[in-house]
Amino acid sequence: MEGEYETILSGLEELWSMLWLNLRLLWLPNQLGQLATILSCVALAWLLDRQIGPKFEDWIRSLEGRPKWQLRWLIVLRNRMALAYFATLCWLASGAFSLIYTFPSRRYLLTLAATIATAWLFIRIAAQVVRNRSLRRLTVWGLTIYATIYYLGLVDEAAILLDDISIEFGDFKLSVLAILKAAIVTALLVIAARTASHTAARRIGANEDISPSMRVLTVKFLQITLYSAAFFIGLKAVGFDLTGLAVLSGAIGLGLGFGLQKVVSNLVSGVIILLDKSIKPGDVISLGDTFGWIEELGARYVSVVTRDGKEYLIPNEDLITGQVVNWSHTNQFVRIDLFFGTAYGDDPHLVRKIAIEAAHSVKRVLSSRPAVCHITGFGDSSVDYILRFWISDPVEGLTNVRGNVYLALWDAFKKHGISIPFPQREVTVLKGSELRTETIRPRPDTGS
Template identity: 75%
Template sequence: MESELQTVLSALEGLWRTIRLNLGLLTLPVQLYQVAVLLGCAALAWLIMRWLGPRFEEWIRTLSGRPKWQLRWLVVLRNRLSLAIFALLAWAGSGSFAYMFTFPSRRYLLTLVATIATAWFFIRLAAQLVKNRFLRRIVIWGLTIYATLYYIGYLDETTAFLDGVAIEFGDFRLTLLAILKAIIVTGLLFFGARLLSQTASRRISTNQDISPSMRVLTVKFLQIVLYSAAFFIGLKAVGFDLTGLAVLSGAIGVGLGFGLQKVVSNLVSGVIILLDKSIKPGDVISLGDTFGWIEALGARYVSVVTRDGKEYLIPNEDLITGQVVNWSHSNEFVRLDIFFGTAYGDDPHKVRKIAIEAAQSVNRVLSFKAPVCHITGFGDSSVDYILRFWIRDPTEGLTNIRGNVYLALWDAFQEHGISIPFPQREVKMLPGSVLETAKGG
């Protein structure tokens, strides 16, 4: 422990001596001239940005027909324009000092600041490839600190300081430098795994030779393999012993198995759904009172979108253990039934013919699977019928097609004089009874 503390103190002492030396050099006249030029460059860059910024933004607004990625990069450039202008002015100042003074030390500060400003500018541009805002900020700050330390010559001292801050458990020594390396290497590997998974997902999703459920399963399996490989390779690259990690992960897995039974059950159910192809994206299902089509298959749940725009996230376990009606499992054909009644005075042969013709006149009703109409019974007030017809687009809704067929029946019955009865009651006066009416006050 004392040796580790001595290493840290030595690194801090060397870093402080270097800083004091450089601060002392700033008091020299030639360095003060360069500082004044840099302050002038900063002020001039601010003035130029005040004039150029609004005009550049107006020019971007006129490019409404361009692709979104081009507009996005132009907005990023607009936000970093002041730094670019300052870097160009600093390089111009360094070139002017090079023309006036032969020795490079006369323009060292200008060149250093111009180099650092240029590096900061390109770091902020490259960081836009990271979509997550929080991770993007970490990347920007990490690379900015690294580039600054590298160009001012403090990288070795900083590395020694970080390597001196350590925690030891027997033969195991964990330093702050190793942690930072692990984060950086693992982050880069995760970024590469994300790019590979996105590229592979796009190719697999457009492959029509693979069923929709197998596409989802392949993409998820590929993501698990890539991200797991990135994690373990990142740890191995910085010197972590994965043997102890395997024992620890086994113990953690046992604990999680008891505490996360439902989560594990949903994950396994999701794999089963993908393998047996009972449900796939685009299928129309009914589960209880929920009727809609499968929007996406997740690792833990299935996204079902209804006709009214609601999105239900149904756990995978419910689809395995519950009764699910898949309207489009083997084919897209769906048979619908509607019930109606007509008066006893209407010819039932004529009613059946008119009902079938009315159903065939509706657009979504299939003609090659002809509708049929049957008598189901003789009711108290009407002759009862059932009309059966087929459709092949249940995603367009069931209630609306039933309503359209009912309207077609109504119009056809009105045209042919078919009446739709309603319950009626007769009141008879028995002999000798007296009917009394109440007198209103």
């Protein structure tokens, strides 16, 4: 341990000596002039940003209606105008110094400041391709630090220092430098994998020759493959031994298998659903009291949107083990049954005919599959019927089409004088019986 501390201290001393040498050079008369010029460029860039910035913002607001990506990049440029002014002023000052001093060392600080500022500007603009805000901020800071160290000529000293800060496990050495390299390489590979998966997902989603369930399955498989490859290639690229990692991951997987049985079950159930094509995006299903259409098939759950706008996240396992009604599994045809009754005095032949005509008068009821009406029994107060008809758009709802057919039946029965009875009770007084009525008056209120 003492040897490691001594190595780290020696690296810090070497790095500090390089910095101190550069700081001592700043006190030379020519370097002080360049330093004063750099500070003047900072102040002038700030003033230019205060004067021009608001006018530039007003111009951006006047461009409403333009594509969002154009406005987005204009806003990005606005937020970095001060840095752009500073880099431009430093380059101009460096050019002016070159007319006075022929030796490049005489304008070293100005050129260095202009180069670093330009690198910072390009890093902040290029980092906008990273959509995740936290990852973009981490990328900006990481590249900014590296660019600064690179142009100061301290890359080798910083690498030696980071490599000296390490932990050893037998023959395996894990240093801060190795961790940084692994993080950078893995992050770049993950970004590349994400871009490739999104591009492939758009193209697969637009391919009508592939079924919806196979599109989802292909995209999920591609994402898992690309992200796994990015992770393991990133570790291998910096020298990690994947053999030990495989043994460790097997032990961890065995332990997690007992604690994450439900999660694994849902993942496997999701793969089964995609393979057997029993449920696909756009299908109309009923599961218990939930009726709606499939919005999205996830790795762990299925998103079902109901008619009232509620979105239910149903675990994949429930769709495998439970009884699910898929109204549009093989086709979109759905038969709906309505029950009603009429009075015994109405002609049942006429009632059946009127009921069928009323059903076909509703727009969503199919005429290609004729409706039928049958007597189901003789009730206590009415003759009972069942009316069956077909629709081909269950995604538009079932309750509303039932209501429309009931309303058509009401209008048709009223037009033809057919009555819909309600339960009635008859009281028969037997011969020889006596029927008396008695009025019971309430007692007066005594106030007690």
